[in-house]
Amino acid sequence: MTDETRSPLQTGETGISAQPDAGRPGEPESPEPPKNGIRKRRKALVILLIVVIAGGWFGLRWWIRGQTHIETDNAFIEARTVPVSFKVGGTVKRVLVEDNQFVKQGDLLVELDDQDYRVEVAKSEAGVGVAENETGGDYLKAEGARAAVQAARARLDQAILDLQRGEALFRREVIPKEQLDRLRTAKRVADSQLREAEEGLKRFLAEAGLATQGGNKAKVLQRKAQLEEARLQLSYTRITAPRDGYITKKSIEPGTNVQAGQPLMALVPLQDAWITANYKESQLTHIRPGQKVEFTVDAYPGRTFSGKVDSIMAGTGAAFSLLPPENATGNYVKVVQRVPVKIVIDNNSDPEHLLRVGMSVIPTVVVGRTAKDVFKGLNPLK
Numbered sequence: 001m002t003d004e005t006r007s008p009l010q011t012g013e014t015g016i017s018a019q020p021d022a023g024r025p026g027e028p029e030s031p032e033p034p035k036n037g038i039r040k041r042r043k044a045l046v047i048l049l050i051v052v053i054a055g056g057w058f059g060l061r062w063w064i065r066g067q068t069h070i071e072t073d074n075a076f077i078e079a080r081t082v083p084v085s086f087k088v089g090g091t092v093k094r095v096l097v098e099d100n101q102f103v104k105q106g107d108l109l110v111e112l113d114d115q116d117y118r119v120e121v122a123k124s125e126a127g128v129g130v131a132e133n134e135t136g137g138d139y140l141k142a143e144g145a146r147a148a149v150q151a152a153r154a155r156l157d158q159a160i161l162d163l164q165r166g167e168a169l170f171r172r173e174v175i176p177k178e179q180l181d182r183l184r185t186a187k188r189v190a191d192s193q194l195r196e197a198e199e200g201l202k203r204f205l206a207e208a209g210l211a212t213q214g215g216n217k218a219k220v221l222q223r224k225a226q227l228e229e230a231r232l233q234l235s236y237t238r239i240t241a242p243r244d245g246y247i248t249k250k251s252i253e254p255g256t257n258v259q260a261g262q263p264l265m266a267l268v269p270l271q272d273a274w275i276t277a278n279y280k281e282s283q284l285t286h287i288r289p290g291q292k293v294e295f296t297v298d299a300y301p302g303r304t305f306s307g308k309v310d311s312i313m314a315g316t317g318a319a320f321s322l323l324p325p326e327n328a329t330g331n332y333v334k335v336v337q338r339v340p341v342k343i344v345i346d347n348n349s350d351p352e353h354l355l356r357v358g359m360s361v362i363p364t365v366v367v368g369r370t371a372k373d374v375f376k377g378l379n380p381l382k
Contacts, residue, residue, distance in 0.1 A: 070287060070365040074338065075277035075295070077345075077359045082245065082267040084109060085260075087236040090116070092256045099250050103241045103267070110252060110264060112237035121234055124227035131223040145201035152197040156190035163187045245269035246353075270353045275307065275343040277363045278317060280336050286367040287312065293343050295363035297355065306349040309365060313340040341365075 090112040097109050166183040169175045250265040258264065275295065279287065293307045316337040318325055343363055345355065 068367055068369045070279065070283050070367060071362060072277055072279050072283065073360070073362050074279075075275055075343075075361045075363050077273055077297075077355050077357055077361060078276050079268050079270055079273040079357045082242055082269070083263050084239060084265045084267055085263050086110075086112065086239065086258055087260055088112070088117070088233055089259045090114075090237060090257070092252055092254050092258060095250075095252055095254055097247045097250065097265070099247060101247045103245065103247060105241055105243045107241045108238060109241055109247075110239045112258075114234055114237040117230070117234040117237055120230040121227070124223065124230040127223040128220065128227055131219040145197065145204045149194070149197040149201050152190065152194040156187070156194045159183070159187040159190040239264075241267060243267070243269055244271060268357060270355065270357075271347060273345055273355060273357065274310065275345065275361055275363055277341045277343055277361075278338040279341050281316070281339055282336065284312065284339055284341075286369060287341065287365055288367075291368065292366045293363050294366065295343070295361045298360050299356075300354065305345065305355070305361075307343045307345045307363075310342040310344045313342070315339075 092110060093113045094111040095109075096107075096111075097103060103109065163183045163186075166175060166180045170177065170180045245267040246269075248266050248268055249263075252258065252264040275293075287309060289309050289311055291309045293309060295305050295307065296303070297305065313320075316339050318337060343365075
């Protein structure tokens, strides 16, 4: 068989260069694989060391920030709610606001039908005029009573003189005893008439308001007080906004008959809203009024608002609850208490008043401590 007709298997030619046989005796092993393994292990150790150092560094920074920036997610926005109601009853004539409308102080909110109250004002004004006229008549009656007193006093003086003359004549036996008795009786009658006239004068002076010093007109003053009351009742038929705020919980429409004190709507001054943050008692160590606060709101992700600590509540939330815990009875299990912290909101950070009552916030109090202060607090030998 010729070389041209030999198969590749017979000639040993496969078209690919034959690999050297690593298992041949007498040939040394290649040192390359051990070196590559060492390099890989070194790289892995270096990477692991870098990761550990970076993780420790960021973990240390996170821990230090946790000591200098006190944070909680148990916080909500609150604001005072001003209830709106009438001081008088009646039928609603106009409602000039809608739910969630912003109003300014002094804006008219609701108005009652005031016809009945205007009639009462007119009656009271007429009563003042009548009282003034009656006072004038009482003055005349008092003057007449004073004249009657003077006449009664003159009759008494005359009766006294007549009695003195009669007694002198009786001693001279000029007149009989019967005539002397008549003179004595006339004196007693004149005395009684004088007392009656004086009592009548006192009565008329009291009715005219002249009995006390200063000459107060009692009836006129009474009617004027009634007039002022009627005017106040008339003014209560219009409700104006006591301050700037947003209308909410409106439950009134024109034509509704309302009673005095019935709630109609509520006014919420969002410009004076604050945050109540319930911090754990272990977080209050370095929180003080006046410290800066940064907070985020779930409704506006990515936006940061600012404020400051206003005050710390005088007790824990549980202490002022409706049913406070009684730790002196039964088995005791210690529970970390939370203390409400009031945080006022900086209006410059929320000029649009986007924040609403009840929203969940995450406040962070910047207590002003440095890393040096944090590590100094860990020193047991200080």
